[in-house]
Amino acid sequence: MISNNESLIHPQAIIEEGACIGNNVSIGPWTYIAKDVVIGDNCVINSHVVIKGPTKIGEGNHFFQFASIGEDCQDLKYAGEKTELIIGNNNIFRESCTVHRGTIQDNSLTQIGSKNLFMAYTHVAHDCVVGNHCILANNASIAGHVHVGDYAILGGMTGVHQFCHIGAHSFVAANALVLKDIPPYLMVSGQPASPFGLNSEGLKRRGFDKNVILTIKRAYKEIYRKGLNVNEALVNVAALADDMPELTFFAEFIKNSSRGIAR
Numbered sequence: 001m002i003s004n005n006e007s008l009i010h011p012q013a014i015i016e017e018g019a020c021i022g023n024n025v026s027i028g029p030w031t032y033i034a035k036d037v038v039i040g041d042n043c044v045i046n047s048h049v050v051i052k053g054p055t056k057i058g059e060g061n062h063f064f065q066f067a068s069i070g071e072d073c074q075d076l077k078y079a080g081e082k083t084e085l086i087i088g089n090n091n092i093f094r095e096s097c098t099v100h101r102g103t104i105q106d107n108s109l110t111q112i113g114s115k116n117l118f119m120a121y122t123h124v125a126h127d128c129v130v131g132n133h134c135i136l137a138n139n140a141s142i143a144g145h146v147h148v149g150d151y152a153i154l155g156g157m158t159g160v161h162q163f164c165h166i167g168a169h170s171f172v173a174a175n176a177l178v179l180k181d182i183p184p185y186l187m188v189s190g191q192p193a194s195p196f197g198l199n200s201e202g203l204k205r206r207g208f209d210k211n212v213i214l215t216i217k218r219a220y221k222e223i224y225r226k227g228l229n230v231n232e233a234l235v236n237v238a239a240l241a242d243d244m245p246e247l248t249f250f251a252e253f254i255k256n257s258s259r260g261i262a263r
Helices: 200-205 210-224 230-240 245-255
Strands: 037-039 055-057 068-071 084-087 098-100 109-112 186-189 194-198
Touching: 055 068, 068 084, 084 098, 098 109, 194 200, 194 210, 200 210, 210 230, 210 245, 230 245
Parallel strands: 037 055, 055 084, 068 098, 084 109
Antiparallel strands: 186 194
């Protein structure tokens, strides 16, 4: 089903019968939209884009040329099962970005939130979950089953191992190799990635109270500066501020890490 704004769809675009295109959607020449794709209102899809499905795309997204969205995953266990990709609103997918659908080994779903920027040649593998307001710089790649929290930034050429979790408001420097979970609020770099401080400037820009930032810094020191094991450090972190949600979020992420945290 195509909206009444067919003048925005270039005659050389290929749209299979069964695709659902919203209002005010611009689709460039030589772009291919498969039958089981739903595209929300006000999206812009440049030339030479491929979107397969099942894929559901929200409103206001912009796909630049040669992006490949909703393709079968590269996991050798994948045998053609019906899996899905869901994308929120107002994301930007730059040139040659690739996003794959999920697998039945997880929740059969790859999910991307809203207001994210995926720069050129970035890759989001099967079963990943990306939050809101994230940035993946050029050539950053996240492997299967990776979770990325809100406002996380992955520098150019970053590689994230499968099943790792990247905490909200964290900053991963360029060329980093992430092999373990990155707790919220941290800055990490290196191969393998290890912490080099708190993302204090990022927290200030996002309106965190100065006392909250100070308490998080104290928690960081308990985890990373005093030579304690993780369980010992978490006991001290809990004593810092029982009623501070930001600190509870930090501690719970570390407590629930299945791969272990970068240290």
